[in-house]
Amino acid sequence: MQREKVKQVLASESGREVLVKGWVRTRRGNKNISFIALNDGSTIDNIQVVADNGSFDAEMMKGVTTGSAIGVRGSLVESQGKGQSVEIIAGEIILYGTADPEKYPLQKKGHSMEFLRDIAHLRFRTNTFGAVMRIRHAMAYAVHHYFNTKGYYHLHTPIITGSDAEGAGEMFSVTTLDLANMPKGKDGKVDFSSDFFGKHTKLTVSGQLEGELGALALGEIYTFGPTFRAENSNTPRHLAEFWMIEPEMAFYDINDNMDLAEDFTRYLIRYALDNCSADLAFLNEMVDKDLLERLRFVADNDFIRTTYTAAVEILEKSDRKWEFPVGWGRDLQAEHERYLVEEHFKRPVILTDYPRDIKAFYMKQNDDGKTVRGMDVLFPRIGEIIGGSQREEVMEKLEERMEEMGIPAEEMWWYLDTRRFGTAPHSGFGLGFERLILFVTGMSNIRDVIPFPRTPRNAEF
Ligand code: ATP
Ligand code: MN
DSSP: OOOOOHHHHHTSOSSEEEEEEEEEEEEEEOSSEEEEEEEOSSSSOOEEEEEEGGGSOHHHHHTOOTTOEEEEEEEEEEOSSSSOSEEEEEEEEEEEEOOOTTTOTTSSSOOOHHHHHHTTTTGGGSHHHHHHHHHHHHHHHHHHHHHHHTTOEEOOOOSEESOOOSOSSOOOEEOOSOTTSOOBOTTSSBOGGGSTTSSOEEEOSOSHHHHHHHHHHHSEEEEEEEEEOOOOOOSTTOOSEEEEEEEEEETOOHHHHHHHHHHHHHHHHHHHHHHOHHHHHHHHHHTOTTHHHHHHHHHHSOOEEEEHHHHHHHHHHSOOOOSSOOOTTSOOOHHHHHIIIIIIISSOEEEEEEEGGGSOTTBOBOTTSSEEEEEEEEETTTEEEEEEEEBOOOHHHHHHHHHHTTOOGGGGHHHHHHHHSSOOOEEEEEEEHHHHHHHHHOOSOGGGSSSSOOBTTBOOO
């Protein structure tokens, strides 16, 4: 007999034999009869299995406890109980694996997120993490679907990089040298010439620079890969290892870039609303009562577009007490971004034209000599969800800026070749995948939207 997934079985007609396999969420009942809630990961909903205890081996039935893995063959009937339309009257039960009730950590419901982080290897078995992981999958699928439909190519940029010019954060080194006995040069610094790549290599902080190489030949590309930042920021919005989606488009200016960022994020949210309704309903009930309303609001309303300079004026005029100072030339902190979005505009906001000194060397310089064509997309509860820009395509300006910022042009010869040969206006941005999942799920800590979070002093699983 063919095993079926609980999701399909729950949506099907009664009056037939079925075989399901999964993990017991709860077992209730009395001496004679058992009601087993079975979950197989295909949906947030459990299927109820009704078993006449006398018809089964007593020893085997003892092992059917919360957390155990079983298979059930039986007849699918209309359910008497409320909350489900069909249930299974068990004809055969196969016990695959027991879970000692004295030791299984998920015996009870309602564990804190902090506790579940300590048992991240088991938290997939909770309703909340099941829902988050299914939504995460759906969002990854929707990302590829969106770009494929628009004719973008998925470009796999390297994870190990020899360039450290991105400057987006502290980097992790990659080496096969003996850490206890690092070769040193005359200057006392580590000599990487005998290292695996013959030079100092690191884990990438962004696929953008390589993405630009692809875009200036293929037209429109996107990357979707892991990125690594050794920043020691213990916040609910930062991970040391996170996934980023970085589209890069030839012949796009900053306005085209904003249009894409807005269309893309609203598409993803609509996709979740249309395709993840059971999981979102659960999260709306259990995690965040405003979730669905917020998602619909963002999907249905245009984003506000204004400049960094205008935003700073708004912040300066507000009578808020800021933890971090506000002023033209200073970077905006999450508290400022969230004020603009949640209290002032009450919409997602795209800020543009940032001071050049707080942005990366590759952003296109405006004629005012002070600002660059960068853009950040700010979301409620999250703050910055996207950072991007139109890129500087003029060789001389780019070289001048690199020199000012102390970025060695000779190491970046391959990047500069795009400006040397057939340069063209182009733009792109990076969407932090986990920040998107935070927004879509209503979860409050980024550690709870990635299967295995990497944060300072935490890489156990
Ligand atoms: P922030 O100011 O929030 O630290 P950033 O300006 O350093 O972010 P970018 O370099 O612009 O970030 O990266 C693009 C996107 O990647 C951000 O908009 C954000 O969504 C995401 N992101 C950046 N750093 C992290 C991190 N440490 N963990 C998770 N996502 C991140
Ligand atoms: Mn940014």
